[in-house]
Amino acid sequence: MALKVVGGSASVPLARGIAKELAVPYVDVAFERHPGGFPDGERYVRLLGPVSGDHAILVQTTHPDPMIVEFLLLADALRDAGARRITAIIPYFGYGRQDKRFLEGEAVSAKTIAKHVAVDCDELLTMAIPANPEILKTFPLPTREVSGMPAIGRYLRSSKVDVVLAPDEGALRLAKEASSVAGVPFDFLVKERIDSYTVKIEPKALAVRGKSVGIVDDVISTGGTIAMAAKELKAQGARRVIAACVHGLFVDEAEGKLRTCDDVIATDTVQSKHTKVSVAPEFAGAIRALGY
Ligand code: R5P
Numbered sequence: 385m386a387l388k389v390v391g392g393s394a395s396v397p398l399a400r401g402i403a404k405e406l407a408v409p410y411v412d413v414a415f416e417r418h419p420g421g422f423p424d425g426e427r428y429v430r431l432l433g434p435v436s437g438d439h440a441i442l443v444q445t446t447h448p449d450p451m452i453v454e455f456l457l458l459a460d461a462l463r464d465a466g467a468r469r470i471t472a473i474i475p476y477f478g479y480g481r482q483d484k485r486f487l488e489g490e491a492v493s494a495k496t497i498a499k500h501v502a503v504d505c506d507e508l509l510t511m512a513i514p515a516n517p518e519i520l521k522t523f524p525l526p527t528r529e530v531s532g533m534p535a536i537g538r539y540l541r542s543s544k545v546d547v548v549l550a551p552d553e554g555a556l557r558l559a560k561e562a563s564s565v566a567g568v569p570f571d572f573l574v575k576e577r578i579d580s581y582t583v584k585i586e587p588k589a590l591a592v593r594g595k596s597v598g599i600v601d602d603v604i605s606t607g608g609t610i611a612m613a614a615k616e617l618k619a620q621g622a623r624r625v626i627a628a629c630v631h632g633l634f635v636d637e638a639e640g641k642l643r644t645c646d647d648v649i650a651t652d653t654v655q656s657k658h659t660k661v662s663v664a665p666e667f668a669g670a671i672r673a674l675g676y
Contacts, residue, residue, distance in 0.1 A: 387671075391444065399444075404664070427450055439469040475511055501525065511531070511532050511667075534561075536649075541565065547563075549571050550601075551612070553574060553575075555600060593620065598627075603630070627647070
C-alpha cells in the first residue's frame with residue numbers, strides 16, 4: 385500500500401513537511417470551487433490526485449470550527465476515492481478540552497470529535513491534547529499522543545537557555561522533556577486558575593537571576609498563564625524570557641500580554657506569526673513507528 389499525505393487547509397505546511405520527512409507523495413487539495421469560496425462560508429474540498437488503494441495520512445487541526453467540517457469532508461472524500469487505510473493526524477485537537485461530563489446534559493466534546501473521526505479513519509495521532517491524555521484510551525479508534533517537546537527542546541537549545549520553567553504543575557512533564565533535550569535543568573511554578581481569563585501564581589523563589597529562561601506550555605490561549613510566569617521571572621532577575629508552546633492560539637489580548645517575553649515561539653500545529661518550529665519530524669517518526 386503506497387503512503388500518501390493529504391493536508392487540510394489548517395495544516396498544509398505541516399502536512400507537506402511530514403510528506404517530505406517520509407519522502408512520500410503529497411496529494412494536493414482544492415479548497416475553493418470558485419475564487420473566494422461559497423459566500424456563506426461553507427467549506428469545499430476536492431482531492432487533486434489519486435488515492436485508490438493507498439494508505440492516506442490526513443493531516444488537519446480541528447480548530448477553528450470550520451476546520452472540523454473540512455476534516456470530515458476530506459476523510460469522506462478519501463474513502464470515496466478508494467483509500468484503503470486512513471491515518472488521521474490531528475496536530476491540535478480542537479474541542480479536546482472537555483474530557484468529562486461535569487454537569488448533567490453536557491457534551492463531552494473530546495469524545496464527540498473522536499467518535500466522528502472514527503467514522504472514516506483507522507487510527508489517530510495527536511499532540512498535547514488540552515485534556516487528561518487518559519481520554520485517548522477511551523476513543524473509539526487506536527490513538528497515540530506524539531510529543532512536540534523534542535522540537536521545542538531543540539529550539540531552546542539553539543537559543544542557549546539556561547533553564548526551562550513549567551508555568552504550572554500540569555506543564556511539568558513537558559518542561560522535563562524539553563529540558564532534557566535542551567540539556568539544562570528545569571523548575572516549575574504553581575498556578576491557580578481563577579477563571580478562563582485570570583490566573584494567579586503562588587510565590588516561589590527561582591534560581592533565575594541573570595539567566596535566560598524558556599517557559600514551556602502546551603497551549604497559549606489568552607496568554608494569561610505565560611504573562612504571569614514571565615512577569616515573575618523578570619521580577620526575580622531573569623535576563624531573557626522565551627515563551628514556547630506547542631499550540632499557539634493567541635486569542636483576545638494575548639499579543640499585548642506577551643510583551644513581557646523577549647521571544648514567543650509556537651509549533652506549526654496551529655499556524656500563527658509565532659510558528660517558528662515544525663513538528664513534522666515528530667509526526668513522521670510516529671508514522672514510521674507504526675511500521676510504515
Ligand atoms: C492549562 O492550564 C494549559 O496548560 C495552559 O496553561 C492554558 O490553557 C493556557 O491558557 P492561557 O494562555 O489562556 O493562560
